[in-house]
Amino acid sequence: MQCSTRLLVVTVFLGLYLVFTAFLAKVEHSCPTLEQLVLLDENKPFANALQRMASAVNQSSFDPEITGPLVKLGIDLPAPVPDVSRKPPIPAPTVHAHERLAVSDLLRPEYAPNNVFYVWCGRRWFEFHHYLSVMSTIREFRPDNIIFFYDEQPVLDSWMYNTWFDELRADYPFFRLWQLNDADRKEACSDQSATVNQKFINGLLTYRGGIYVHESTILSRIPVWFRNHSLIDAIDRDTGRGFMLSQRGIPGRNVPVDDILRAKEYHTLSVRCSTVTEYVKAYRKPMCVSVSEPFFPKDIWELDNSFGRLVRRVFYTNPDIRRPNKSYDQLIPNIAHIVWLGGGKMDFLFYLCVLSLVYVAEVDKVYIHGDAPPAGPYWDRIKSNEKVSLIYRDSPGMIYGTKVDIISHVTDVWRVDFMVRYGGIYVDTDTVFVKPLDREIRAYDAVGSYDWTYWNPPFPDTINFGVAIGKRNPSLLARVPEVHEMVRGQGLVVERPSPAVPDQGTPSGAGRDQSPPAGDLLRGEVSPHLVAELSRRERAPYEFEQHQRLVE
Secondary structure (H helix, E strand, O other): OHHHHHHHHHHHHHHHHHHHHHHHHHOOOOOOOHHHHHHOHHHHHHHHHHHHHHHHHOHHHOOHHHHHHHHHOOOOOOOOOOOOOOOOOOOOOOOOHHHHOOHHHHOOOOOOOOEEEEEEOOOOEOOHHHHHHHHHHHHHHOOOEEEEEEOOOOEOOOOOOOOHHHHHHHHOOOEEEEEOOHHHHHHHOOOOOOOOOHHHHHHHHHHHOEEEEOOOEEEOOOOHHHHHOOEEEOOOOOOOOOEEEEOOOOOOOOOOHHHHHHOOOOOEEEOOOEOHHHHHHOOOOOOEEEOOOOOOHHHOOOOOOHHHHHHHHHHHOOOOOOOOOEOOOOOOOOEEEEEOOOOOEOOHHHHHHHHHHHHHOOOOEEEEEEOOOOEOHHHHHHOOOOOEEEEEOOOOOEEOOEEOOOHHHHHHHHHHHHHHHOOEEEEOOOOOEOOOOOOOHHHEOEEEEEOOOOOOOOOOOOEEEEEEEEOOOOOOHHHHHHHHHHOOOOOOOOOOOOOOOOOOOOOOOOOOOOOOOOOOOOOOOOOOOHHHHHHHHHOOOOOOEEOOOOEO
């Protein structure tokens, strides 16, 4: 009985709810038009607000459905008027620090001339830290002129690694060379060492004005308004490292710098460049860092401190640590490429190479590129294998306008061409795989192998490109042909010239205790400084992975 009563109550409630809902659905709701809304006395503030808004932004900001009724009701809307007070957008900062400033802050007649001076004494290599010094002045000042005084031009090492000086001359339009005459040479480099005489620096700045920078000094931050000083002295009198900035006419060739610093009529500043260790520890970073030991690009790739960020910003324009990225969306093609030029008998090692690709690396296809097939009993055993294919390709004879007679120079160019056009695995004929390629290796854009036995200072390390693995058209390797052309005639596709300077020994820091993620991905006979140039163009210094135990 109680259940029947409850059911009746629920049924009646639901019925009433449905009837009431249906009634509400039939009621017609009408919103007032814009005219009605504005004419209502209580909505006068709304109309006034519309008029003020229209005056503030101009008529073109309103839809015609709004402007029409408002004009009808006597609400005047102003005609569109160009906003002359609106400033143009400020461009995004570039690789030059001062470009984020307004032009009026850069062009001031009271500033010291925007000239940068270097003085080079002695017959020496122009190394990476010297290059960073010059590049730091370009990043900070974008100088009108960089004038490089020298008694003897920097020399190139026999392996053509230190090409930094030539790259500066090619890349920066206002990098000028100025050979010292006999009198200036005696004054600037009087002790026949790399230390520059302070008297020569004083005379140079007095005559021209600007900033002198020591070859081992890297600028960190120099506000543009510092050029308003009469003199800024940051030279260590013991080592000669640092910099000095001055207006024209100051400090005077024979006037002690300390006297100018003490003189009240001049606006001067005395600062000190830090060592690398001091720079890392400093809370407020100094203006400059004096580098006492040479180092290499590989030494800064994963240097996770403030100095590492500084030099990566100077060199790569990006202070971040870049690491190889893996992508499993598209793996390295499971195919292999071998070059065989001139025909001839397949030896046992070549035979093992092909077998290891088919049965150990388990590739889908082995393509042998060349102008004639191999011969002999070993070739007869595998030529009918469905995974082995011959691809006819003429020997070029000439690359970038240079005659090529050495097969290894042809393969230097071809192997990159294979990676760019097809992807997969390139191997020399003396390569034998001892284990298959796992999926993780094939997820990288490009993979190289470390050379255990072939090392030539001043190269810090060597990557043996006798095995190269990569996806089709990887971003890094796609730029290699550009660099091949850039360095033609310097040892890539022609015989290496005789040494330009006797070997200076192994520079400090050139040991083999580290294996770079990208490395100088060349063999001994290949181009100088390939990866450094690629990374500078690509702005991705080491999107490249290496595996040391891939092959034996």
